[in-house]
Amino acid sequence: MVYRPITQFLSGAVVPRLARCLLCGESAGDSGLCAACCAGLPFLHGACARCALPLAGAAGSCAHCLQHPPSFASASAAWHYAFPIGQLVQRFKYHRDLTAGHSLARLAALHIEPQAERPDLLVPVPLHWRRYWRRGYNQAQLIAAEFAHQWQIPVANRLLRKRRASETQQQLKRAQRLRNLQRSFAVHGTVDGLHIGLVDDVITTGATLEAAARALLDAGARRISAFALARTP
Template structure:
């Protein structure tokens, strides 16, 4: 029910910009506000960490510990007003905000350097899903797949254990927290998988799921997210 509602492009029906209250733009946000969104123009070529250097630079963390995934593509930095919209979408059931962000991100991130064979979202444990009522990553993946004409497999990954909240943990603590908490439901021999999530902080969740996908036969894994934290 949620997916059907989200897929009707809620933002298209808005008459007022959800940020400034002026006349709505193409995706529920006026052109002036869209132009002020914190686009991630320069980030690490692997993990998308915002950098001051030129494009295709590599952050110190990825030099020391190259990630299992090939690349993270992020539309924006996790800064105002993107962080505000994502929080509304993720925690307050504002599906119109999620729809706007997904459509804008689809345009911002296309075309990728290497198009994946299919997209799949980072899963929620069933307890978290029951509490929230939806998985925001599933909604984003569905929207990106529709815009890009790429197949989406919503249940390829499964979260088997209910892990502690990640927000206050370091990267190493997150990796330990996520160890063996994801499984892949089928073999994916030779496939290029595109993981989808809302925000990347340390990359630990993407690292953990990538390792499982590679173990299940994936050729490589890339990721697409709305925003990257500093």
């Protein structure tokens, strides 16, 4: 099977399909969703500043992050992983719906753009080459490309590598995920003193971000900030 190049994610081949809302079929703007559907999305307003876990009331740090601070300094997600975001992410991630991914990444970039300390570099969470070969693209890399375009921050797609194929993470708890991901990332390049923006599609337990952030910090990065489309409860 021949896969389309990643650059087509941002090309005119995808954009014409955005004229109709992905959810209701009505006229849509550049985001791919009409105003009514966009307004109904489950935006994440109150969340832990460290891991983006949804919190009731004022934002702060969740109990887990207070007791066990993650290696990444902050995390931001645009939405709760709930209807219809979950369904759009699934279409993007597993069914090659690059239009859904393009729309989600463009909308998310508007809502989680870093305002204070902006990263020096964006780095997508990598896939192991076997999974990349089967899927044909890395969804985190496509999201990072749109964030980089919107935020005018350079992106390094090959700086972080997945050197060990880990088992699927979907049914594992956080401690199991951490063990599964132990020493699975490697840094190929210089990150000394840099603030890295680590990009993924969904934050579930934070275990993947923890393992990737730890590898970057061990390689000399100064600070890691995480950015994702959505966060699970």
